[in-house]
Structure formats: C-alpha cells, structure tokens
Amino acid sequence: MSEHAQHLVVMGVSGSGKSTVGKAIAERLGWEFAEGDDFHPPENKAKMERGDPLVDEDRWPWLEKLAGWTAGRDEEGTSTVVTCSALRAVYRDILRRGGETFFVHLVGDKDLLMERMQGREHFMPASLLDSQLDTLEPLGPDEPGMTQDVANPPERIATAVAGRLDPA
Structure with missing residues (x-):
C-alpha cells in the first residue's frame, strides 16, 4: 500500500448497494468510512x-461538504471510503478535490435495483430511480475507477476492489 492517503468513492444509483459494499471495502482495507447520505442537509x-429529484443547486453544497x-482526512494521511451517487462527471x-480518488461504480439491472429499493426503508423513494438513471453518466476513460455488477455478493465486490487498490 502506498504511504499517502487514498480515497474511494462507491458510486451508483439508489439501490445499488453503495453502503453495504462501501462498509465491506472499508473493513477489508482498514480505511475510514463515511455514508454520503449523512452529509445531506435536511432540506x-x-x-x-x-x-422530488434533487437539482444541481441542491447537490453542490452537499458535494463540497x-x-x-x-x-481533512487526506491532510491527516487517512485513507477513506465514501458512498455517494456521484451520478455526473x-x-x-468536485469529489476529487479531496485527494487522490478512485471510483467504484456499482451497476445493475433496473429490475434488481427497483426490487432492492422497494425492500428497504430509506428516504429515497423507488419512484426516483428513473430520474437517477437518466442523470447517470458512467465513468469516463479519464476517470480512475472500475465498474462492478451488483448481482455479485458485496464481499466478492469488496475483494475485487481491495485487490485492485492493494494488490500486495
């Protein structure tokens, strides 16, 4: 592992398992974990x-936070895992301003995502899935990251990501 802090953003639409996968990755790597939803203001x-889907004006302060x-963690030399939809490039x-950042884009079949959203308690209603899918811009070739299919178990995804970040 490198001597400097690294930062991982587990991204994707609602229902893709960002929190579950992010926690598994953070535990495997021993990195600090933050739930991106916790940074949203009450509004x-x-x-x-x-x-009502969020618009960019709603998202900018959240992303800056x-x-x-x-x-702050980067300055301390602490590596992190953060969950964030990060739907657009x-x-x-903005997220890359925090330090060296790698993205893990969780992708999945729309029916599977909808099933997951309907089977959980969360402030994000399943009705907003289409809005998120319409907004989503996949990782570009110039963005450091990898894509993982959410049909795979979270532990398998965590193993693949950890192997990519820390192949030792």
Whole structure:
C-alpha cells in the first residue's frame, strides 16, 4: 500500500448497494468510512422523501461538504471510503478535490435495483430511480475507477476492489 492517503468513492444509483459494499471495502482495507447520505442537509432529504429529484443547486453544497471531509482526512494521511451517487462527471470532479480518488461504480439491472429499493426503508423513494438513471453518466476513460455488477455478493465486490487498490 502506498504511504499517502487514498480515497474511494462507491458510486451508483439508489439501490445499488453503495453502503453495504462501501462498509465491506472499508473493513477489508482498514480505511475510514463515511455514508454520503449523512452529509445531506435536511432540506435535501425532505425533497427526496416527497419524491422530488434533487437539482444541481441542491447537490453542490452537499458535494463540497463530502470533498471537504475527504480533504481533512487526506491532510491527516487517512485513507477513506465514501458512498455517494456521484451520478455526473462534474460531481465526481468536485469529489476529487479531496485527494487522490478512485471510483467504484456499482451497476445493475433496473429490475434488481427497483426490487432492492422497494425492500428497504430509506428516504429515497423507488419512484426516483428513473430520474437517477437518466442523470447517470458512467465513468469516463479519464476517470480512475472500475465498474462492478451488483448481482455479485458485496464481499466478492469488496475483494475485487481491495485487490485492485492493494494488490500486495
């Protein structure tokens, strides 16, 4: 493992398992974990609970807060795993301000994602899945990261990611 801090963003639409996979990766690597949803202001959560999709003006302060949290850990030399939908490249650009950042994009069949969303308690209603899928911009070739299929068990994904980040 390198001597400097590394930061991982587990990204994808709601229902893709970001929290479960992120926690598994953080545990495997011994990195600090943060749930991106915890950084949303109450207004954002209320908006989503009503079934209203967030707009960029809602997201900018949230993304800046996440990048700031990561930057603080980076200054301490602490590696992190953060969950964040990070649906667009411009959002990921903000997140990269926190330090050396690698993205794990969790992708899956829409029916599987919908099934997962309907089977959990969360402020994000299943009705917003289409909005998220419409907004999603997959990782570009210039963005450091990898894609993982959520049909695989979280532990298998965590093993693949850990192997990519720390092949030793």
